[in-house]
Amino acid sequence: MEKQSSAEYIINIKNLDLFYGKFQALIAVDMLAQKNMITALIGPSGCGKSTLLRCLNRMNDLIRGVKITGKIEINNLDIYSKSTDVTELRKNVGMVFQRPNPFPLSIYDNVVYGLRVAGIRNKTELDEIAEKSLRGAWLWDQVKDKLNHPGLELPLDQQQRLCIARLLAVQPEVILMDEPCSSLDPIATMKIEELMIELKKEYTIVIVTHNMQQASRVSDFTGYMLLGEMIEFDKTVNIFTRPANKLTEEYISGKYG
Amino acid sequence: MKLVGEKGVQRILMITALSAISSLLLIALFIFSEGLPFIFKYGAGNFLLANEWDPNTGHFGIFPMIMSSVWVTLGAMVVGAPLGIAGAIFLSEYASPIIMKIVKPTIELLAAIPSVVYGFIGVMVLAPVIRNNLGGPGLSLLAGCIILGIMILPTVISISIDSILAVPRSYREGSLALGATTWQTTHMVTIKAARSGIVASIILGLGRAIGETMAVIMVAGNSVNIPNSALDSVRTLTANIALEMSYATGMHREALFATGVILFIIIMILNSIASVAIRNRNAKK
Ligand SMILES: Nc1ncnc2c1ncn2[C@@H]1O[C@H](COP(=O)(O)OP(=O)(O)OP(=O)(O)O)[C@@H](O)[C@H]1O
């Protein structure tokens, strides 16, 4: 891996430990994510992928009894420092969940939700951003005639893209995706993957996936996690063709999990 | 050794259930058979819309009591609904789970306090405060509204909490992950998703308020008149039945049963609306 100045890394995780009460779910994790790249986290169930992802937008703050030590910098700012505005952080680091979770509101209200939360009320501005975001998530043509319909009426894959559109509307820098395709069929999955590759022109993406083909298809960097540790982190091609660690190799070749 | 077999248990349970249901049906039947003929004889319009209630001269207009019941109930809503909903939001979204575990059962316990106790507090504490500060007799529409407003709190709070807690976590997470604050999440997503349950809690509270008798008799003053102000003494439909039943005979007695029929119908309508609202909530998952 060639040397790069740390300024190009938008996410920099250093020596991160996380405890759920007494249980240590992350152990001395280091990770770097580069701007406009897709970084994938793989590993067997329960190894801490979602936990690590949820540290990046501080969603773990919502869980009682979570203790975190170590450092996470996004754009060189320590996101766990006292001066961090968590709502600002979450606008900058958006998240797509495993199960599509549109709000029980209309398609339009879903897309502009983040803007309204941010205090934008101007109708023309909202309309413009809504259209742009829906186009950005490849959903505009399907929904442009029924923006007042409930978002929950859409088929699952469109719901997931609605959730992506809702993020694009607030213009984050980073998009976190926690197994975004696990409830979708293969065709819908392909479509989301293509969308991700399109989105990385403007955004930095970190994705958790169980699907190794998916990681190898879409990601530029891959981290392999096991029992709370980051076993290996490297360019995706390296991880999948010549892993440095024997544990990684076992997992990749399907001997594990 | 088995005393009663599976079949036997089933039969006993069935008999119990049937007797419970049939006693309710019998009560309903009784009230209707006693009250409905009067309504036809006296005329529904005369009965429901006339202002004069004077059993001695054969005048049985219950309009003042209907209006009093409506005002007392609406007033109780104005007092109880905002308090109850705010309390439910606080407990479900802001309070720690421990506080919730302690406070919710406590509030539900409030429902078990006999209404005569609420009435007693109303007479001893509330009525003098109203009389001394706002004027009027003290025992009044306002006192009724406040006491009933408090009495419906357990219903409103506990059903609202249940419906707020039934809102999937993923909605809240989605909202918070977009940078919304807890309050924004609560009023822009959670409450909207829980809306039908909250509406149901209010309607059930309404049913409770309109049917309440003892506390209202004690605090509302019981004069038969259409209230002009919140400080007037009023008599509700329920109070009217309870106050006069013991000595009523003939037409008078039938008129009281007919009043019961009207109450019965109102409460049935309210409960049906509430159960439709609750069913909507469950269907919208
Ligand atoms: N809220 C919580 N409280 C306590 N322990 C938790 C909590 N959430 C997760 N854990 C534990 O932390 C570990 C890591 O969980 P995490 O959800 O991050 O795994 P994961 O790699 O995302 O798994 P999966 O692939 O199944 O989604 C697991 O052992 C899990 O049981």
Ligand SMILES: [Mg+2]
């Ligand atoms: Mg996970």
